[in-house]
Amino acid sequence: MRVYIPAVSSQLRAPEPPSEKGWVADPPAGTDAEGIELLEDDAQTEAALGSLLLLRDHPENAPVRLVLAVDTSTATPIGESASGICCVQPGPLTWRDVVAFFVDEDEAASNVEACIGAQTQVEADEAIALLWERSLLWHDATERPALIARFSRSDETPLPLGDER
Structure with a gap:
């Protein structure tokens, strides 16, 4: 399942990705492909809102919404599915996920x-209305070192470029 x-930004440097909670699309039976895609967007939006909440508590990070798209088979629902999306607790994750x-x-x-x-x-x-006019940009998982370099302060040494997943 795809978890958002x-x-x-500082979590990109951690040995493992964050796994506190995420959101998944939980389409009702019979939902067509377009409907599933809309639910995936909704799950991503919830994660983007969660990123803003994290930033509020950790303002020393780069001022960006950051969402990880993770494929995992181990995620436990937290509460009931609402509007076709569900909050989940992923199991242990690695950067390869x-x-x-x-x-x-x-x-x-x-x-x-x-x-x-x-x-x-x-x-x-x-502020949210203005921000939501901006789309999040997609980056492949192999771009993690480039994202770390983008968000690094001048006193930090970024990870070498290459696949550090």
Whole structure:
């Protein structure tokens, strides 16, 4: 199953990917391919919102939404499926389980910062609406070292380029 997991940039450097919780499409029987794709987008959106919550608690990270797309057969539902998506607790993961990353472009930083810095619900709603006009960019799992380098502070040594999955 494809699980979408929220993350922050510093987690890319960890020995294993985050596995606290994620979202999966849980289509009702008879859902067509287009409907399944829409549910996958909804699961990814929930993970992107989760990434913003992580950023609010860890603002030292790069101001981007970051979602890991992971293929795993071990994920336990947390609660009931709602609107065709379900929150799950993945089992132990390795970087080889990650098939893609979804990340904001650099130009979205001010929108992300507005979201995590919002002081009122109205400010948050307005900031989210602007941010959601921007699509997350797809990156293959082999691009993890390049993403680490992109988000590294100048005092850090990025991982060597190559397949570090």
